[in-house]
Amino acid sequence: MEEEDMPLFADATTVSSLVQQQEEIFPEDYFDFDDCDYDHNRDYTSSYVVSLDENGFPQVGDEDGDRHSNVNTDESSAMGSGEDGNGFASDFYRCGTDWSCLVLEEGKDSINAKRNDNLRDQLPSERKLKQSNLFQMWGFKRSDAHFSVSTSLARDFKSNQNGYHEDGVGEGYIQNKKMKTGNWGSITRDAQKIIVKSKPLYMRKSIHDDNRPSRACPFYKKITGTPFTVDAFRYGCIEGCSAYFLTHFHYDHYGGLSKGWSHGPIYCSPRTARLVRMCLSVNPSFIIPLDLNTEHVIEGVKVTLLEANHCPGAALIHFHIPNGQCYLHTGDFRACKEMQGFPLLISQRVNVLYLDTTYCDPKYKFPSKEDVLSYVVKITKNCLKKQPRTLVVVGAYSIGKECVYLAISKALGVKIFANASRRRTLLSFGWPELSGSLCTNEKDTLLHVLPISSLKFENLKSYLKTYHEQYAAVLAFRPTGWTYRETVGYKLDLIKPSSKGNITIYGVPYSEHSSFTELQEFVQFLRPQKIIPTVNISNAANREKMQSCFRAWLKG
DNA sequence: GCGATCAGAT
């Protein structure tokens, strides 16, 4: 009924003017590997830094990468507002001042240069770097009311005055009751509760920081030179954004999507599209599935989704914009050898790489998925030999880690039990091997999938109790890169499970993000001109560390 | 009562 009234696309005037601006402006940001003239001792910030905070640039507390709900505000508060040059915004300015690599130049990139001869000829030979409009370009809003009053901005500003949106549309978290409780696997919970009183509303930070917009879309979620954003649903209507891309169906990426979504079309893989419709009840007319490995032209930009080797439906997004530039957004991914065979990544150089840097630290050199899977199978078999009456539990979030329980299922020839809600999700993948291995009755198999958060001794003890006639012990796996310990390294046999009575829990370094080594290989294969990290960026020291990694990888 | 939207916890 309301479907017809809903605007599918953002205001066309805004979009075209923004695109035009972006064609004229080349922003500064991260280190340009082709122009190694960055001087660490020079103060690049002096001309801008004074106004940064006053202008509502994202502070550490606001601009949180993809997954930092707990934020470190020390940086800004202890060091004073921005004059130290340590805030996100000043770092943004400081880390390399030249985006000129985005202008096509003679001999700079032979592959792209050849392809783009025609386009390049149309470009003016000299481009002025305009900085005055950067605020607008990246979507940073001023906190005073001086900026122009388009409807959406006015609304954002109004609602941000007190940190809450007054129209209540479009910015919701996905936390309705149905999704929340036992959706993907339930476990009997003890009645014990620790009651923590929340601060009264009037004491909350967002209210006191009333002169600062609390949620502007951070620059690294915007694809420069396009009206596109990636995984940016928690910011309401983003000015100048007419296409919202979703890399995969994990909460920290789709957060903000709900059935009231009306800010623009959502582009994603067919699997992700199905989940967005099924689980979030987003109006289907906003959801546009794009087949993988297929070129789609969206607002003049060639867009191709590639397998990301993360969770089912996860995609890398490749953008080829009309001036010949190529950008790759990895979303969350685990880099692997097969990616070096993707024709799109071979045929053209990627100019800007938006990179999942979750484990971009030399300490994360964890084993391959395959090694972890054989290890899990080995442990399971040993355990069952010693105690045949063992219930095997694999922890998982919403989606992802399917291969862990599938490997056990295959090796032992047993079915997989997951509760109805998780089953529905898993069946939606259209993955025959997985679908065929599921069972509906929990008594029919010794292999169960539970929410990873429920893998605690107390929980598992009571879970085992409900099956006491069948089982005498529990063997549980929590498969996450986060369990990785340097002392273990590649030697999985050094893993020490934690045990309590007849409950044994193994933390296994099964990661769906790239290890440090895999990141390095991927970056060295791509040789991008610029890298914009998208994870672990709320801390200046971290950012600096990562950039120096990139520099080292791309030397020579 | 329910959805939206925070803060805080794991």
Place this chain on the structure above:
DNA sequence: CACATCTGATCGC
């Protein structure tokens, strides 16, 4: 730290 949520509180409708 935070892999990706999960939980509880409050407010508006």
